[in-house]
Amino acid sequence: MPTEDVQQGTLALMVMTTLEAMGPMHGYGLARRIEQTSGDALKLNQGTLYPALVRLEQQGWIRAKWGASDNNRKAKYYSLTPRGARRLQAESARWSRISALMARFLSPAGGRS
């Protein structure tokens, strides 16, 4: 997706990782979980989550289904598809490579100078 910026790509990766770890979740649950995981370092503007979910769904990486929440509210539950799982593997591997690379650039000790 050439038009997506890093932010969106990052958010998508967070969503997919969370879904892999936690199983099916609704949008609000996802938002809370991502905030908690980041140790509240990331204050998500929760509304921005939804366009990202739509895109992931359109890619066929997640699927959505209406269901009832624990306190009996109707909510849309998202889960990772097998395609999404494969994609997540590839993406997280890529992400690790990039962050390792970036880490080397950002800490001069790691560089060959």
Next chain:
Amino acid sequence: MSGVRRWLARLTEWLRSGAVGQDADSEIQAHIDLAADDYVRRGLDPAAARAAARRDFGGVDRAREAVRDARGFRPLDHLGRDVRYAIRLLAKTPGFTAAAVLTLALGIGVNTAIFSLVDGVMLRLPPYPNADRLVALWESSPGKGPEAARTRTSVAPANLADYVARSSSFDAVTMFANTLMSLTGAGTPERLLTVQVSRTYLDVLGVPPALGRGFADSDFVAGQDNVVIVTHAFWQRRLGGDTAATERTIDLDGRPTHVIGVMPPAFVALGEAEAADPPSLIVPLVLPADMLTGRGEHIASAAARLKRGVSVEAARAELTAVSEGLAREIPQIGEMRAEIAPLGADQARDVRTLVLTLWAAVGLVLLVACVNVAALFLVRSISRQREVAVRFALGATRGRVAGELIVQSLVLAGLGGGAGLALAFWVMRTLVRLAPATIPHLDRVTLDTRVLFFTIALSAITGVVFGLLPAWQVRRAQPVDTLRANDRAVVGGWAARSRSVLVVVEIALSMMLLVGAALMVRSLIALNRVDLGFEPEGVLAANIGLPPATKPPARLAFFEALADRVSAMPGVRGVAFGNRLPLRGNWGSGFLIEPAGGDDGVKGLLAGFQAVSPGYFATFGMSLKHGRALAVTDRTSTEGVAVVNEQFARSFLNGGDPLGRVIRRGPEMPAIRVVGVVSDIRRGGRAAAIEPQVYLPAAQLQLYPLPLSEFAVRADGDPRPLAQAISAAVWSIDPKLPLTNTRTLAETLALRQAERNFQTFLFLLFAVLALALALVGLYGVVAYVVGQRTHEIGLRMALGASPGRILAWVMRQAAWLMFSGAAIGVAATFAVSQYVRSLLFQITPADPAAYAMAIAVLIAAASTAAFIAARRATRVDPLEALR
């Protein structure tokens, strides 16, 4: 790959966009509910919990938009919304909408209809295969006078044979000539338009018969040439669609003739251009030997099929060289040269100027319509300028605002186009019905969709451009300025100026059409003032088709018998017969005047020669000037006599007295003594010149046995009811004789002038349309000015200005627009009016009276429109205005 997948998903979602939108809404609602539940659990009261949940979520609307963006196709969504918005907006301003749609419909409708006419009559190729390779071929000689056009004439077969033999451009060449043939035998006798053709006729046109065979060389041997190929319509009508028709014979001009072929239904026989209807029959053209060899026998039209890949220009260049070469070898050819032109264009050459002028005129109407639409949009978007500025200030993108304006223009253009289509259809049908039969190919006229779309597109672009200009203007200015400005002042100045320019343009264009219409009207008036010299009212005439082989004494006996019978009928005041009648053709002959008294006589003269019955002059209301009229006593046994017209003396005797002079048609021909002088008539109608005429007694067959064929009767009242009785009288003498062209002289005269009436009517119509549109524009500007200056007007009135002075002040501004428009229009008309010279009669394109008429109409109409708008200014209540 995943891009394609997502795109497909979006497309499906967009198609069921309503459900998806609701889905997103309820999901967001669920999110906020769940979040609020969480806050309540953490101890907040429900109201605070909801507020907190909303705060966490961020902008609900923005999220919804973002989801929608991700889901569907944003531009398409916008389009739908913009179209709905545009329709709502248009419905809110019915005045503007009606004006714009009507203006567009007029421009689009009338333009499409006229172009369809131009296309059908002039531009479309004749209905033959590969018609772009068909050319007309003719010969021409230098015209009289230094700048005169070349005089066109038919080709001489001898010359044509040489042109073809020496050229390499043509696949095939054919000659053809129109004639009338009498069909007798079973059923009503009929005179049918027939084309006599050379053997290659069907090869040139590229259409073989559907039934039977084409022409063979053996069909062109004298004595074996009694064969005919018939059109599909004739076969259906007269031969009952009989598939064995090719074994039948029909009686043509009293001769049994074999039907050898039937043409396919779509085939239109190519005849000479002057006939309105295509021929029904095709017969061999068999020429006597002297006509085949004579270099001056210009007797037939010709058409040719160019070889594949040869352009008309190349063929023309070659033919010109061939023609020059031939003329050098054969001195008799003299200045005569061969010419060719594409067949379709050549057939329409007589109406070319008329049709092109109409096209230009209707183009001006379209231009006025576009300018009007421009002005309407300008005003409208001025009034929306503040709104646009507000939206820019609130962060709307230029693209969105421009998109909206464009969509509005397109919706209007669509509405205008729809109405225009209906109008075009109606106008076209009406035009075809009203158009004189002298315009060829009217049956080919169909609505042209290319033009329809072209005109709709043009109007849409006009709307878009003028809808966008104000957005541009706002963009240049700071939105804040626009918002702060009292929109009477800053915004108005630029717009009012643009609008004034548009109105001046409209008035100038209308002025051109008005002058055109005035020139046509003046021509028509001049034409109707012309004295024919005879009385066409009350005369009914018919052509009676005696077999061509009928000997002159038998013809005379027939017509004398017929005249006796018809004279005896009640209500008949007089009868006449002759070879040709006024308005129904002419016949010319060379002759000489013998020396007499003091002068040497004159040789090599040309005048009209008519063989007429004794009642001829009285029947047509011509008066005897000198001497005696022709009498029943002028027979073969008495001295050869003639009556001439007054023009005869002017043309040939320098105004001297023709009485007693002796003329002969050739040195060895019988002597004819002039015994009387009758008044001049315009035989060819009001637009025709007066020609010298010699009237011979029809009974003096020894002088010049012109074939008698025309019969006329003058009735006490309406002569039309006599038609039946005349047919009955003819058939009581010989039941096999067909009558053709049975109509009153008044009808014939009307037919002659139909084309001029038609062009005048259309020009008037266009001028009125353009003027009406321009007046709407002018009214709008003045009303706008008054609206803008209400405050100022109120102030002036409060300071003591009388309503009259206020009115004068507003009218002065209107007058400025009016006079500049009129002046520009007059100058422009003056520059182009030369092109309509050939459509005028006795009126020059610079005719001052026509200009005066047009200016007077324009000023009167424009002043009225401006006055109505300006009157509002005098009704301004100073207290209201200043509050």
